[in-house]
Amino acid sequence: MDNTQAIFDKLKLELSKEDAKSFKEDFLDLHNYDQGRFFGELTGPERQLVYQYLSPDELADAFDEIDDEPDLIAEYLDEMTPRYAAALLNGMYDDNEADVLGAVRNDKLHKLLSYMQPVDAARVRQLLKYEDKTAGALMTTEFISVAVDATVGSAMNQVKQEAQYAETISYIYVVNESNQLIGVISVKDLIVNPDDVFIKRIMNTNVVSVLDNEDQVEIATQIRDYNFIAIPVVDKNNKMLGIITVDDIIDVIDEESAQDYSRLAGVGTEDLSENPWAAFKSRMPWLVTMLFLGLISAVVISQFQGVLDRFGVLAVFITLITGTAGNAGTQSLAVAMRRLANDEDDNSGFKIILNEILTGLLTSVLTGLVIFVVVLLWQHNLMLGIIVGAAMWGAIFIANLVGSLIPIILEKLGQDPGVASGPLISTVSDIISILIYFNIATICLANFH
């Protein structure tokens, strides 16, 4: 890392000296990812020099690596001549190109497309039509496909010619005359087999592919399970449309897990910006919604004001009971969410609930007993010990169930179970815990006091 920074400093010095030749040489020596990072550190005037010193194709590789920031790239495009910008976009992999064009203003988009070859413009227009987070939106059309009657030798020649434009040469796809995907071979197969062998004889016909409207989560599962470097995308007639490469799938996995994580805490994934105002806007809706839902707990307690007035010590344990039950509910929520995500089994909902009932019984009984003993030793009040112990037992048991039931019910209803966040579960659990606590107290006090 330190070494890279030294190279960055050297590059900046070369820019300041306007030493185009050395700059170009050293810049192209960098990994594409580091090229992207370096470019991100430059000032406007420095970037203008880069546009002068590097061809659009040379800079395109760096831009392919800042593909997670299409808005930023769209701003850079504004600084370039439309011709340079269009050529640069053309040099990018077309999944990234489409992402960037999706972030460009409409008038600018038409202008850029008008500078491209009609066939390229048409291809990008097609990619722009796919819905976000589907196979079509993730795929690139820069793959290598060979005809089914090719030999290893002819396929190898084709790979030699097309390699520099393809996003990966790990797999070569075999298509028939209607462009339908019928087989796949790996570059390894091409290398180890003699030139005169027919592709048809060595290809794998058991191809795993995804439809163009497939959700990105499903695609990630396939690539992870089969350990693929890339997966082909086909339309409903099995016509080959593109490929999705593993590096894009890693970004999907990161994005999905960040989303799960943030939702568990009731924040938006976008809440990582440095801007407190954006963070405020991202968190406030959850917070205020839960505030109003939480008001139910206040209303419930106010209904029991009479019990509280007679037996004021009850107030002492409100927070302990709601807090502990909330913790238990969050635990079972997290486990249920992970089980739903991992398990494709249709019975999993029932299994999760049965498990949670048993787990809830064990944890609630033990926790109830512990707090009963603690209250007895501390307050020397058997009745209070029984009330708090029984309430703790009931509250944890129900919170456990609520934590697993809510996401399962949402899923059964065809809703997104991720809506059930930690804040929702703990707020609902608060209300239920208070109901349990004060009802138990009322009954005990009415009968035994």
Place this chain on the structure above:
Amino acid sequence: MDNTQAIFDKLKLELSKEDAKSFKEDFLDLHNYDQGRFFGELTGPERQLVYQYLSPDELADAFDEIDDEPDLIAEYLDEMTPRYAAALLNGMYDDNEADVLGAVRNDKLHKLLSYMQPVDAARVRQLLKYEDKTAGALMTTEFISVAVDATVGSAMNQVKQEAQYAETISYIYVVNESNQLIGVISVKDLIVNPDDVFIKRIMNTNVVSVLDNEDQVEIATQIRDYNFIAIPVVDKNNKMLGIITVDDIIDVIDEESAQDYSRLAGVGTEDLSENPWAAFKSRMPWLVTMLFLGLISAVVISQFQGVLDRFGVLAVFITLITGTAGNAGTQSLAVAMRRLANDEDDNSGFKIILNEILTGLLTSVLTGLVIFVVVLLWQHNLMLGIIVGAAMWGAIFIANLVGSLIPIILEKLGQDPGVASGPLISTVSDIISILIYFNIATICLANFH
């Protein structure tokens, strides 16, 4: 997927008919991952037939795909003759082989190693020494390296010979006579360049590698950022030891995100087993620890029993205040944890706190105002509105700070910030919220009542 199940049924039928030839043919036609899934569905007697019909090398590919269950594989090994088991292990990629051997009992381990070639046994023993979750534990030694004086033609010949044993041929590593890593070329480079070109001329000398004791999270970051298919592992003298492939890194990313997610909720990652007893043991430590920490809130409230007796309506808002502050604390915890994970900047701690102070001010002031108005409208009590509004403001502001401060302080102290889970933050936030609420109430009531 339906299609795969049909093939599984056919394979089972072939086993029941003891039709070795058809079984072998159809089995080997499956993707390795599906082979592994199929094998997992078999009964003991069926598995014995498989050991008869397939060579150890043929079955090894399937076992490479159930590499996430080394304990299960260790059980399968017990069913085989030691000779078959040792040959099968030898046929697996050696990172998986080492994982399995790590799960085998010691006496069995020695027996299995005694059936291997001494050089293979020594290599596996070496791999077994690496600490879990380091580059050494993840790497495989089955890579292709060429000498620096090779030509494209000679390197290609070497790839042809070694391809079937290598885990990937995407990159070919260039080493000097001391086996030090000095460059890398891609298989693409080999294919597009003429045979007589020297590797030295086309290799990339700016190689990104990781040390054998590097943590797996760092490696995942490198592979993700640079979009690598594999990354080389070297010792401190830059000697080439092995490679880590992207499929293993996807498993690392999944494992780490599952861990982050579970920790946020205060459960163990292992808490996905079907066993309620295991789930109980995984969740109970957190729950009981938080119960005792939560007792502080009960003690605090008991100190304010006098205020509560005089102004009983205060009890009504305890849960609303602690619950809302807890939600805010969980939000800022999740954001801080994600920022710490994403940001390598050393100043990030300070930036996170500054951001949280501002975000906390905005959210707490607005929420405080909302609840002030609600209490005023509901209870027609200005004093109560001021107390609850001010307490809400203070509690949210502090909970926000606590949520981001605790992980940052843990990180600064060299501790794992992940210890700060949602349950810890909400329990600590409960105590602080109650202190704020009752102190504000005491002051207001003493001065203005």
